[in-house]
Amino acid sequence: MSSSYKGGCDHVQVKATAEPIDNHVCHCNVCKGVTGQQTTHVAFFNHSDLTVDHPEKMNRQPFNKDNPSGPLELCTCSECGAALMLDDKQKRIRVAVPNVMGYDDAKFPDPTYHAFYDASKDYPKPSDGRAVYEGLRPDFVWPEPA
């Protein structure tokens, strides 16, 4: 199994050197706002497994602008503005959104469940057979900081 996923833009390359530790379809409103998609395929990696060749070219902004002190930052290219990754200030995880961060989404494993779905959504609960949770899967364990 290939454990190499490459994303990024013409200026900053992002590379994953291991399999994701969590891989889900995200229904949260923050992802929706950032990607413009009703749902978003999101892959979490251990922090040290997702690397960037030119971190000095990344701009950082709060992922959730309504919660600017939250742990996740959206990293974008300072030259072209492309979204590159989400970085955890606590250095536990880094996050890829394959289809908006320059990856070949088809190379990723299929998401295993639906996250952050709740009854307030104005569309039906997914019925594709995958588990649906109102948060991350209950057995998800945040890794230790790198």
Ligand SMILES: [Zn+2]
């Ligand atoms: Zn989300």
Ligand SMILES: [Zn+2]
């Ligand atoms: Zn760029």
